[in-house]
Amino acid sequence: MSSVTEKETNVVFERPHALLPVVTNYCPGCAHGIVHRLVAETLDELDIEGRTVGVAPVGCSVMAYDFFGCDMIEAAHGRAPAVATAVKRVHPDNVVFAYQGDGDLASIGMAETVHAATRGENITIIFINNAIYGMTGGQMAPTSLPNQVTQTSPYGRDVSSAGHPVRVSELLATLDGPAYIERVTVDSPKNVRKAKKAIKRAFQNQVDGVGYSFVEVVSTCPTNWGMTPQDSFEWMRENMLPYYPLGVYKDVVADGFANAAEAASARNAACPIAHPETQGEEAR
């Protein structure tokens, strides 16, 4: 018989306040739950839930507005960065994040993704890349791997016809707008801790005005991959991580700059029109 009394109870693990006490619609073994928790822990630890507005995508996490305790907006498919941009412009003191999957962010919403990034909006983007459209039942995604079988690539993704998967972190890292871009995964306690660190950093950057911060989480879809959760992570490690290497793709602070704007300015130092301060009065 249990002899534990309330007096002896020592809480070592509990639901983050920013994660509402509801049952999610995620499949068993899906990484969305882990990443939701990491985001919610971050909102708690930075004490920003009350001034945070989240933007949910269209995809499996479409109902994230029911799971996070902060104010939430459900955006049209792919438009979360445009919606987040406007919210941040209206309330610069709010913390604004978009939570998007690969179809939403890298296919239908690629224009919004690239332009929010190149504008250097001071927002946080959490990108779940599991190489498939989950909600609609397992179609080819912009990040599906070569020869990956999906419902709409039944003979495997033929890159000669369907083209190549997009490496979004690498793509965005070429732009001047972003401050911080990191690719992580959540397949092990060690990697979950690393992912947490990256997500927390991406929110802290926004709070500190460092600029656009983007965390890509290489993830799984046991249901639509037709694998057990454990096999999914194994398949992800074997196939996705070589294509989508983990790591930091841009970090202006590590490069010695206060924010993305300073880093961009240094990069285009040789462009006269971008640097009127270096020109004589006549040039102005």
Place this chain on the structure above:
Amino acid sequence: MAQNANGKNKVLMKGNEALAESAIRAGCRFFFGYPITPQTELAAYMAKMMPKVGGTYLQAESEVAAINMVYGASAAGARVMTSSSSPGISLKGEGISYMAGADLPGVIINVQRGGPGLGGIQPSQSDYWQATRAAGHGDFQMIVYAPSTVQEMCDVVTDAFDAADKYRTPVMILADGMLGQMMEPVVLPEPHDPSTLPEKPWATTGHRGQRAHNVVNSLYLTADELEELNVQRYERYAVIQRDEQRAETYLTEDADIVVVAFGASARIARSAVNAAREAGIKAGLVRPITLWPFPDDVLEATTSTAKAYLVVEMNMGQMVDDVKLVVSGRAPVEFYGRAGGVIPTPAEVLERICALNAEAGE
């Protein structure tokens, strides 16, 4: 500066710029747009003036992004506007539908040009159906104002923002390239103090630990719940149809021939009505100022005298359907229109009035 009878200053302004200045005066501090002829002066005016009033002008990457920025700013509680011309409005259809589905206010200006497709850049009214029937997918309507002078463009902007907030709905101002590009003397509206605008307790501004979380959303996976929301929205639309119909009548009291025209074509129709009266024909004009709700009541009142109706539009015949619905076969309803950016002349319209009058007299 000239002064009108009330002692208010008149300024000469281009329609597109008058729309922009009036929006700022209505308390709009957020504008998201994308360049397209013939509305570009509106965006350019916003780019110039918004920084001076502490507002935000942002040139979006596309019309799709612009309307979704409107969605976001509105969700965050801002008085917000976008503008475009016909092809761009088609791209905004997605966001307009989502705004309707999430009950978000906002003002969308369409300075119409000829279509379909890329069409042309000359004035047109061929987006009447799009504006009043199907601006996007799903069961929804939006209030549509159709000004016919630069002064009226100024006046309806304030009304559009107020109606959007009152009914929590997107509102469109349907102008055209002629009105957008023409210059007329106007008295600008008195500036609103943005801090006195209506409270929006539903907005996603951050709960600050003071309330439950707000959610702005148009997704309802339970059919019964979604149906109920549609029914509630249509109850609101019924109030709009009852209270917001607006039209101008001109010489309709004894009119045998009632011309119905909106926006720029109403200016031409009015000249034709004057010419018809000079020729001894009892002609009158009904000019809908709201296209949705369509001014059924005003048009209904003309059926007691009207022997025939002539609907004049700069398109292939769109509003004529709404006129036929009201007239319901009690008198013939004829259509005269020019399309593709061609503007009908008063002489062409007069010719049709004379022909209708001759037929009605037989």
